[in-house]
Amino acid sequence: MRNTCLTWLQQNRFSGSTELDVEIDGREEESENPESILLAAAQSQIVRKAIEALPPEFREVIILREMEDLSYKEIANIASIPVGTVMSRLSRARSRLQELLSGARTSGVGA
Numbered sequence: 001m002r003n004t005c006l007t008w009l010q011q012n013r014f015s016g017s018t019e020l021d022v023e024i025d026g027r028e029e030e031s032e033n034p035e036s037i038l039l040a041a042a043q044s045q046i047v048r049k050a051i052e053a054l055p056p057e058f059r060e061v062i063i064l065r066e067m068e069d070l071s072y073k074e075i076a077n078i079a080s081i082p083v084g085t086v087m088s089r090l091s092r093a094r095s096r097l098q099e100l101l102s103g104a105r106t107s108g109v110g111a
Contacts, residue, residue, distance in 0.1 A: 050100040050101050051063070054097065054100075057078060058096060061079065062090065063092070072086045
C-alpha cells in the first residue's frame, strides 16, 4: 500500500487541481476577480514547491496527514513506522515547511 501511495504521488505530483488549491488555502474563493484568482494560484504553487522540496519521508507523512486527513496510526501502518516516528517526522516536516514558506514570502516581497 505504501509503495502504491508513493507511486501515485510521484505520477500525479500535485497536478494543480482546484480541490487541492482550496484545501491548501483553507477557504473557498471569496471573489472571482482575476487578481484574487491569480494570487490564490501563486500561493498554491509556492506551497506545492515547498512540499516537493521536503525529503521524501517528511513529504509522505505531511501529505498523508494534512491532505489525506489520515490519523497518526493510519500513517504509521502505511509507512511501516512507529507512531512516535510519525509524530516526529510531522513536527520536522511542519518546521521545514514553515522555514521554506517564510523564505519564499521574504524573497517574494522584494521581487
